[in-house]
Amino acid sequence: MTPALQTIGLSKQFGALKVTDQVDFTLAPGARHALIGPNGAGKTTFINLLTGRLTPSSGQVKIIGNEATHLNESQRVKMGLGRTFQINSLFNKMTVLDNVSLGISERLGVSNKLWQSANTFTQLREESMEILSLLGIADIANETVQHLPYGKQRLVEIAISLGLKPKVLLLDEPAAGVPSMESGRILKALDALPKDISILMIEHDMDLVFQFASKITVLVQGAVLCEGTPEEIAKDPRVHQVYLGEPDE
Amino acid sequence: MDSFLSAVVSVLFYGVAYGMVLYVISVGLSITMGMMGIANLAHGVFAMSGGYILVTALAKFHIPFPLALALSFFLVAFVSVFLDRLLYKHIYAAPELEQVLFSIALIFISIAIARLIFGTLQQPVLLPEYLKDQFVLFGRDFPTYRVFIIIFSALLIAALWFGVENTKWGAMVRATVDNRAMAQSIGINTKLLFSITFAVGSGLAGLGGALGAEIIAIQPTYPFEQLVFFLIVVSVGGLGSLKGPFFAALLIGILDTACKYWVPEIGAFLIYIVTIGILLWRPLGLMGKRA
Amino acid sequence: MSKLIGFQTQPRIRKYELLPWILAIVVFFVLPEYLSLGAQILTYILFALSLDLITGYAGIVTLGHAAFFGVGAYTCGILSAKFGITDPIILLFVSAIVCALLGFSTGLVILRTQKLTQLMLTLAIAALCFEVANKATTITGGADGLTGVVISPILGMFKFDFLNKTAYLWCLLILFIFWYVIRRLIYSPFGIALTGIKENKQRMQAIGVPVTSFLLKAYTFAAMVAGVAGALITQTNQFVGLNVIGFEPSGEILVMLILGGVGRMYGAFIGPLVFLVAQDYLAKQFPEYWNLGIGLMLLIVVMFAKGGILGVIDKFFVKRSLQK
Numbered sequence A: 001m002t003p004a005l006q007t008i009g010l011s012k013q014f015g016a017l018k019v020t021d022q023v024d025f026t027l028a029p030g031a032r033h034a035l036i037g038p039n040g041a042g043k044t045t046f047i048n049l050l051t052g053r054l055t056p057s058s059g060q061v062k063i064i065g066n067e068a069t070h071l072n073e074s075q076r077v078k079m080g081l082g083r084t085f086q087i088n089s090l091f092n093k094m095t096v097l098d099n100v101s102l103g104i105s106e107r108l109g110v111s112n113k114l115w116q117s118a119n120t121f122t123q124l125r126e127e128s129m130e131i132l133s134l135l136g137i138a139d140i141a142n143e144t145v146q147h148l149p150y151g152k153q154r155l156v157e158i159a160i161s162l163g164l165k166p167k168v169l170l171l172d173e174p175a176a177g178v179p180s181m182e183s184g185r186i187l188k189a190l191d192a193l194p195k196d197i198s199i200l201m202i203e204h205d206m207d208l209v210f211q212f213a214s215k216i217t218v219l220v221q222g223a224v225l226c227e228g229t230p231e232e233i234a235k236d237p238r239v240h241q242v243y244l245g246e247p248d249e
Numbered sequence B: 001m002d003s004f005l006s007a008v009v010s011v012l013f014y015g016v017a018y019g020m021v022l023y024v025i026s027v028g029l030s031i032t033m034g035m036m037g038i039a040n041l042a043h044g045v046f047a048m049s050g051g052y053i054l055v056t057a058l059a060k061f062h063i064p065f066p067l068a069l070a071l072s073f074f075l076v077a078f079v080s081v082f083l084d085r086l087l088y089k090h091i092y093a094a095p096e097l098e099q100v101l102f103s104i105a106l107i108f109i110s111i112a113i114a115r116l117i118f119g120t121l122q123q124p125v126l127l128p129e130y131l132k133d134q135f136v137l138f139g140r141d142f143p144t145y146r147v148f149i150i151i152f153s154a155l156l157i158a159a160l161w162f163g164v165e166n167t168k169w170g171a172m173v174r175a176t177v178d179n180r181a182m183a184q185s186i187g188i189n190t191k192l193l194f195s196i197t198f199a200v201g202s203g204l205a206g207l208g209g210a211l212g213a214e215i216i217a218i219q220p221t222y223p224f225e226q227l228v229f230f231l232i233v234v235s236v237g238g239l240g241s242l243k244g245p246f247f248a249a250l251l252i253g254i255l256d257t258a259c260k261y262w263v264p265e266i267g268a269f270l271i272y273i274v275t276i277g278i279l280l281w282r283p284l285g286l287m288g289k290r291a
Numbered sequence C: 001m002s003k004l005i006g007f008q009t010q011p012r013i014r015k016y017e018l019l020p021w022i023l024a025i026v027v028f029f030v031l032p033e034y035l036s037l038g039a040q041i042l043t044y045i046l047f048a049l050s051l052d053l054i055t056g057y058a059g060i061v062t063l064g065h066a067a068f069f070g071v072g073a074y075t076c077g078i079l080s081a082k083f084g085i086t087d088p089i090i091l092l093f094v095s096a097i098v099c100a101l102l103g104f105s106t107g108l109v110i111l112r113t114q115k116l117t118q119l120m121l122t123l124a125i126a127a128l129c130f131e132v133a134n135k136a137t138t139i140t141g142g143a144d145g146l147t148g149v150v151i152s153p154i155l156g157m158f159k160f161d162f163l164n165k166t167a168y169l170w171c172l173l174i175l176f177i178f179w180y181v182i183r184r185l186i187y188s189p190f191g192i193a194l195t196g197i198k199e200n201k202q203r204m205q206a207i208g209v210p211v212t213s214f215l216l217k218a219y220t221f222a223a224m225v226a227g228v229a230g231a232l233i234t235q236t237n238q239f240v241g242l243n244v245i246g247f248e249p250s251g252e253i254l255v256m257l258i259l260g261g262v263g264r265m266y267g268a269f270i271g272p273l274v275f276l277v278a279q280d281y282l283a284k285q286f287p288e289y290w291n292l293g294i295g296l297m298l299l300i301v302v303m304f305a306k307g308g309i310l311g312v313i314d315k316f317f318v319k320r321s322l323q324k
Helices: A043-051 A073-078 A096-107 A122-134 A150-162 A183-192 A206-212 A230-235 A237-244 B002-036 B043-059 B065-086 B096-118 B144-166 B168-178 B180-185 B190-214 B222-237 B244-262 B269-281 C015-030 C032-057 C066-083 C088-110 C115-135 C165-187 C189-199 C201-206 C211-237 C247-260 C267-283 C287-304 C308-323
Strands: A005-014 A017-027 A032-036 A058-063 A081-083 A168-172 A198-202 A215-220 A223-228 B134-137 B140-143
Touching (some): A017 A043, A032 A043, A032 A206, A043 A081, A043 A168, A043 A198, A073 A081, A073 C201, A096 A122, A096 A150, A096 C189, A122 A150, A150 A183, A206 A230, A223 A230, A223 A237, A230 A237, B002 B043, B002 B140, B002 B144, B002 B168, B002 B222, B002 B244, B043 B096, B043 B190, B065 B190, B096 B222, B096 C247, B096 C287, B140 B144, B144 B168, B144 B190, B168 B180, B168 B190, B180 B190, B222 B244, B222 B269, B222 C115, B222 C247, B244 B269, C015 C032, C015 C165, C032 C165, C066 C088, C066 C211, C066 C247, C088 C115, C088 C211, C115 C247, C165 C189, C165 C211, C189 C201, C189 C211, C247 C287, C247 C308, C267 C308
Parallel strands (some): A032 A198, A032 A215, A168 A198
Antiparallel strands (some): A005 A058, A215 A223
């Protein structure tokens, strides 16, 4: 089966500094895959290479089997790739509904309409409401984003990327900055995501990772250390060493 | 052939003098824009003020020339500290549009004040006797004051570069320009550093304005008219760069002088084209740093 | 009134939006001695609207918008004075096309650069246009300005009279047409996308919007409208001076827009009105104090009243309705 996402020998260098080191990575269709690793391992850089925000020094990126290495961000979105940001990147002065509608509008080719008034495109509102209901935040549809608590904003972050109807979704630390009491809400939202979307998640919150992922890749200093199921990774002594120092701590 | 060569030497000479002045004025702008990311378009106001201080010190108070130059540096630096504390701090974190408007406001206000105090005419510079006329070198006449500008600026620039490379202040400036957040997290007091650097940069602008008063006329419309050139020097040289604007300033100085001498009908047209061309090729300037 | 326009906003024209047009028509009948100033104000409103589109809605800060205003003005003037093309409608068309082309080509250049470089480039382009107008004296008249501009009657019927009655109504008509077009644009999905780009460019890219292409469209259109405004000024004054091109008028129109309120469409109406009326009264009597006043006013707006006059009006109405 064609992998949802694949990198072959992907590398990125800044001068002498190798931030991404010959990474061969495969995201299976419908995957619930997590990428973990200590700080500075290059996880966000990897995401930026996948989305096209950064160009690699060498190697390839393939999205659903199609060559994407030299495509820019918008082009990759059109291929079905969506992402969320580690720090909320929202349209703060607009309503939650509008935040989500922007992505839908672009996807449907509505956003380059110059003459008709935006409110005549009722399908935007309908779809947005569906996504918000899915994530359990339909009640805040008309709130302005900047007035929302951080945890709810984080859900809006996910909602925006869902508006793209992505086939592959990259979540950059979805629980980051969310108080631990509210991270249950994030997990609930992630569970509600359609099963046919292939998801790669970067996370530090190990509870979330172990509840969410069926496969984990460990990245250390830009290179893949090991890969496996949560149970395998939890037992792997190399992972223990990387995270906790010596095993007999 | 000989007269062409002679013309080239002249153009180079006058161009370098002009370029040096441009650099002394603009270097402060490059550092502060690179350091805090503030669009300070009012920088020309400092240069103009330095010019007015010099001119008034010489004509009205008969202060000796070296002292008048020193005054133009220190007074402007001093006042800029107040401006920073009172006004600029409001716009450190403001969006670009507000910074632009803020600096335009300062330009309007200072133009008005200059006009009220000094009138609209260009100010005459009463140079001391020993800097007037020419002296002869290799059988050619060189205006003494231009020679003075070149030598003095060269010394000033050397001192500045030495200071930035070798002092603690310089190291902190370089670190903050490179990565402000990182600099703050290793304990550098960026606000204080900025105030000091702002004062030095503004003082230098004042000194440059004073030094160049013969070349760039001191009149109330100065900040509006010269703004383009200071910004060109900074953006072509590279925002935040110390040395980049030096080469940009020399390039502009020589190019402008050459145009004025050989093709005066096109004015500054060529400079703008060259600027646009360079910025297309190198959007961050000749020696600009990656954001 | 002050919320951003979104996908749910009703586009129907509200009652207060009729005010400017009623006012304009009243002025025509009640203040016939001021029609020259009136025509100038209408033209600058159009100019300010074009600037608001790119700065207020799309978020592009430019110090060189008067490049288009000036090129439009000079195109109209040169075609009339040097080439004998005097039909006002044709002149508007040609100026519009020339400025659209200029906007497109300069937009290609500047929209790929970052903030401060972008700002610098807008300034350089305006300065370049000024230099051309200043030095190419045989076609532009240089510092003396371009005289000999003749405008024939509109549609062969409405002559440009000395009392500026025709000019006033002509400017009003053109302003009305473009106001309507720009208003539709702002309420369209494209307009909202522009707002999104201004709010968070990075996110717009991440949702697949070809940001540079959108900005280029907006920039080209705004350049065209500014060019039309410039041509109108030439048609009204039958003269073109250096004061319509370069950095200074670019700064001035930005000030007018900020004064009125940026990103709110009607700020572009209020700003030039207040500014030009005040200038007409005060600048001639006390020129130094005029500059001082503008500077202080700008400072106050930036520090305390970011929404300009419109923002102040808003707060006043919000207070009133909260008290009810």
